[in-house]
Amino acid sequence: MQQRGSHVFNRDARPDVSALLAATAMGVYLLVVAGATASIADAARACTNWPVCRGPVTLAEPALLIAWGHRAVALLVGCLALATGVAAVRARHRLRPRVLAALALGVVLFPVQVGIGAVVVTSGPTDLLTTAHLVVGMVLFTALVVALAWELEPDASDAPDDGWAVEPGLDSSDESDEPTVAADAATTAPADLPPLRRATATLSAYFRLMKPRLMWLLCLVAAAGMALASTGGDDLTVRAVVLTLGGGVLAIGASGTFNHVLEREKDKKMDRTSDRPIATHQIPVRRAVAFGVGLAGLSLAVFAQVNLLAAALGLSAILFYSVVYTLVLKPNTVQNTVIGGFAGALPALIGWAAVTGTFGLPGLALAGVIFLWTPAHFYNLALAYKEDYAKGGFPMMPVVRGEAETRKHILYYLAATLVAAVALAAMTGLGWVYAATTCAFGGVFLWAVLRLHRERTESAAFRAFHASNAYLGALLVAIVVDALAV
Ligand code: HEM
Numbered sequence: 017m018q019q020r021g022s023h024v025f026n027r028d029a030r031p032d033v034s035a036l037l038a039a040t041a042m043g044v045y046l047l048v049v050a051g052a053t054a055s056i057a058d059a060a061r062a063c064t065n066w067p068v069c070r071g072p073v074t075l076a077e078p079a080l081l082i083a084w085g086h087r088a089v090a091l092l093v094g095c096l097a098l099a100t101g102v103a104a105v106r107a108r109h110r111l112r113p114r115v116l117a118a119l120a121l122g123v124v125l126f127p128v129q130v131g132i133g134a135v136v137v138t139s140g141p142t143d144l145l146t147t148a149h150l151v152v153g154m155v156l157f158t159a160l161v162v163a164l165a166w167e168l169e170p171d172a173s174d175a176p177d178d179g180w181a182v183e184p185g186l187d188s189s190d191e192s193d194e195p196t197v198a199a200d201a202a203t204t205a206p207a208d209l210p211p212l213r214r215a216t217a218t219l220s221a222y223f224r225l226m227k228p229r230l231m232w233l234l235c236l237v238a239a240a241g242m243a244l245a246s247t248g249g250d251d252l253t254v255r256a257v258v259l260t261l262g263g264g265v266l267a268i269g270a271s272g273t274f275n276h277v278l279e280r281e282k283d284k285k286m287d288r289t290s291d292r293p294i295a296t297h298q299i300p301v302r303r304a305v306a307f308g309v310g311l312a313g314l315s316l317a318v319f320a321q322v323n324l325l326a327a328a329l330g331l332s333a334i335l336f337y338s339v340v341y342t343l344v345l346k347p348n349t350v351q352n353t354v355i356g357g358f359a360g361a362l363p364a365l366i367g368w369a370a371v372t373g374t375f376g377l378p379g380l381a382l383a384g385v386i387f388l389w390t391p392a393h394f395y396n397l398a399l400a401y402k403e404d405y406a407k408g409g410f411p412m413m414p415v416v417r418g419e420a421e422t423r424k425h426i427l428y429y430l431a432a433t434l435v436a437a438v439a440l441a442a443m444t445g446l447g448w449v450y451a452a453t454t455c456a457f458g459g460v461f462l463w464a465v466l467r468l469h470r471e472r473t474e475s476a477a478f479r480a481f482h483a484s485n486a487y488l489g490a491l492l493v494a495i496v497v498d499a500l501a502v
């Protein structure tokens with residue numbers, strides 16, 4: 017077993033640049049979100065002077081307040097970017113050329129972005145100028161995160177990256193409070209149990225077949241899709257909400273059950289899944305199939321009460337997860353998680369369709385956020401359960417491409433998710449609750465992923481996994497609140 021921190025990337029040699037880069041990247045993200053909020057609030061018309069606004073700042077003029085806030089943050093982040101540039105120049109001999117190039121792009125784009133902002137304010141906002149301001153901001157953020165990902169890559173001279181620093185008392189097959197069904201399984205319901213306990217154990221086994229742990233977040237995705245759709249003027253009825261979430265729970269239950277059936281042999285080989293109800297023969301395959309078919313039928317019947325598009329999308333989600341992901345992608349390609357993200361994104365479209373009866377750009381943009389978030393969510397678990405997935409014969413990213421590459425991809429997909437979250441705000445006019453949430457929880461998610469890069473332990477991977485769920489959960493609640501209440 018490797019000692020924790022013994023080969024942790026050369027923290028001592030180059031801590032400042034990566035820490036400064038992370039702070040600058042998050043600062044730029046804050047700026048981009050503040051800029052999107054300023055644009056929605058029409059702050060450029062409230063303050064037409066540059067670099068300072070004229071006139072008293074009062075709470076009665078929120079647009080002026082937002083304009084000032086945007087500029088104050090820009091000044092602070094500008095100083096941070098400068099400090100990062102100076103630190104990088106001083107450390108140039110030990111930084112990789114591509115890190116320097118990506119960082120240089122960010123540092124050069126910063127004044128360009130300030131210049132575009134000044135023109136927007138002084139000559140009046142046009143669609144072209146405001147779009148350019150948003151796009152350059154996103155490119156700047158991307159350049160900084162890419163520089164950070166490259167900077168965090170271990171050197172070839174570092175210890176080999178095939179080991180996982182396990183902390184004392186932690187073991188991937190015995191992680192009591194982590195997301196493993198094995199941990200909370202009542203393994204079998206032997207005939208000698210009292211009838212009531214037997215019935216309870218069987219009911220609990222059927223419940224576990226439905227993968228209940230996934231439900232709250234997937235239901236929130238559908239709820240956010242519905243809330244967004246209602247901002248366009250369509251009525252959001254309690255009936256539609258109840259039927260859509262009910263159909264969703266049944267659909268997730270059906271596809272989870274099919275997943276258990278189809279993976280029963282592989283589940284037996286993996287510690288995390290070896291005591292799943294079908295793998296242990298607690299539930300016979302034929303009964304599980306009947307249960308899954310029943311749930312699927314019920315789910316489609318419920319969705320059909322909302323509208324036919326919702327039902328068709330529900331059927332697509334069940335088929336995509338059960339057949340395309342479980343049978344085709346998961347055992348055969350390292351891109352299984354990326355392409356599999358379509359299954360989790362579909363509830364956004366189901367929610368939108370339930371309210372509007374059709375497709376719409378904001379619903380598609382929300383689906384895009386979920387799609388990009390999925391690898392940043394699952395790769396953490398894939399790292400923690402790398403050996404287990406290898407035993408099951410699954411070509412997960414850490415098994416095929418290694419841990420360092422996986423950590424880098426987590427950072428890329430996290431950055432892409434944050435950019436997509438801004439695009440969603442710009443498209444929908446979501447307000448300050450959403451803006452504050454994506455910055456705060458995005459910052460926590462980034463912090464957890466950076467700790468994963470430094471620590472390379474199972475607990476760091478689980479921390480980043482939980483941060484991914486907290487980020488998306490908070491973002492979706494913020495969408496609902498912003499769309500319905502603010
Ligand atoms: C390819 C796509 C995905 C893969 C491979 C994946 C994989 C996993 C795995 C293996 C677990 C642990 C499950 C268990 O042992 O019970 C898990 C947990 C979870 N996943 Fe995902 N997931 C994916 C997409 C999603 C999506 C789209 C959502 C919701 C939007 C989601 C939400 C959750 C939640 C809420 C948990 C439970 C967390 C907990 O128990 O603390 N996942 N995921």
Ligand SMILES: CC(C)=CCC/C(C)=C/CC/C(C)=C/COP(=O)(O)OP(=O)(O)O
Nearest residue numbers: 264267268271275333334337356359360363
């Ligand atoms: C509305 C509807 C039906 C939506 C379906 C979307 C859905 C259930 C997404 C879950 C994504 C997923 C692949 C989770 C588990 O991975 P895994 O099966 O690889 O995990 P495992 O290794 O624990 O089996």
